[in-house]
Amino acid sequence: MLTRRMLNRALLDRQMLLRRHDVKALAAIEHLVGMQSQAPLSAYVGLWTRLPDFRHEDLAGLLTDRTAVRIALMRGTIHLVSADDCLALRPVMQPLLDRLLRASYGRRLGGVDLDELASVARALMEERPLSFAELEELLGQRWPGRDGLAQAVRAVMPLVQVPPRGVWGASGQARHVHAESWLGRPLGDGSAAGDMVLRYLRAFGPASVKDMQTWSGLTGLRSVVKGLDLVTHRDENGVELFDLPEATLPGPDAEAPVRFLGEFDNLLLSHADRTRVMAEEYRWRVFTVNGIIRATILVDGFVAGLWRIQRGRVERAGETAVLEIEPFEPLGAATRDALAAEGERLLEFAAGDASARDIRFLE
Structure with missing residues (x-):
């Protein structure tokens, strides 16, 4: 049985917050399975509080050389991820984005063929990166009277926000292009759900299936968990928690230095029961x-x-x-x-x- 304090120390340890870790920014981003980046500059504080000697240009360079990107992923929110994770995780998130689209814009898009919409939108963005306002206006010429066309495009195809958006010291409206065009590589086949769960546990565990679903926004993950080699624990309320067999748990009295977390830090957003933090x-x-x-x-x-x-x-x-x-x-x-x-x-x-x-x- 794991107490709240034991879960707290395990989470802090895996979130690189018990001590600063001497790794490159890209390695940290990948270990954390991305960082929520709804506020464009929050990830800079998130990396600063986790890494020694982190500099603004360490992240800005990853964005400008296309090694990292900002894209809608977990929970349908903008995340900063490596290029590799963008291509692997975006197809896994497709069921979530489909569900969100149906819930928010489904009725307003009646009669719009989504495959055709994606094809037209991609051609437009091949000419130049577009803001949602610009994309909405251009698509409205093809489908007049429809609402939410740009949001529908974001749901049905992988759109990355291009620099200077997200670059420290620069400013710019959020403009988008297709991830494959930006990165020059194809998307994965959507089979990475099991690997995603293992990586989630490495960064946020031990955790329940409900925790995994809260973090990702996906449903049906219990069947994925059943196919993995995991160990189980219980929390103080008897909730079943899963973890990696090789994972270690720091003691409940491990020292936890004071930390400053930026806006939207995933530490606060990735469990159904947030009382562990x-x-x-x-x-x-x-x-x-x-x-x-x-x-x-x-x-x-x-x-x-x-x-x-x-x-x-x-x-x-x-x-x-x-x-x-x-x-x-x-x-x-x-x-x-x-x-x-x-x-x-x-x-x-x-x-x-x-x-x-x-x-x-x-x-």
Whole structure:
């Protein structure tokens, strides 16, 4: 039987948060089975908090040389993944994207042949990358009066968001091309579901089938799990948890340094029962009604508050950056000192160009 604290330490260990791991950014992205990238720059903080000496250009270079891409995958949300994982995982996610399309735009697309729509859209994007607004307008000339044509294209074909979107220090509207055209290689055959589950457990386990389905958005994974060589545990509520036979579990008292997580970090989104990392009473403060997952701090391995960087100009002082830390409960002096020290490093990374930097605790 695995206690909540044991599951917490196992998750932190596999998420590279008990210690920073000296690996390349691409290796980290692949180990994590991608990083949610709904906020285009959140993955930079996610890698910074997991890797020593991570630099902005380490990720920016992966995007510009097409070694990594941003594409809709797990849960139908934008993820940063390696090019290899893009091609392997996107076909596995097709049933999810089909289901989401039927639920959201199915009735509005009556009479539209989706194969024809995909063919026309791909030809348009071969000419130049297109935003959804541009794609919607062009497709509307072929199918007037229809709504959600661009979203339908995203569901039926793999669209990657091309740079400068997602590149630190650059700006640009989200524009899309077909993944095969961008990467110059074909998609996989959709047979990678079993490998995907094994990799999920390597990055998030031990976990239940419901956890796997929460992370991926897919259904029917129990049949996939039955075909794998896994070991089982139980949590304190008797829920069956699966894990890799070779996986090790750190002790429940393993030290967990304070950490700053960026917006939409998958640590908070990849289990049906999130209490292994966040108390239920804090969920409403982290998960907003409009779908934003706020940036959080971890204290002793659990979500303990929020953080944000406010930037502004001060007369004669130039631009200033203030890291605001908003704990959910009062913090001890040692914890405040640890957060301040880590916060200084975060400010240097995220706002190194500011002429002045400060840290404020909002208590």
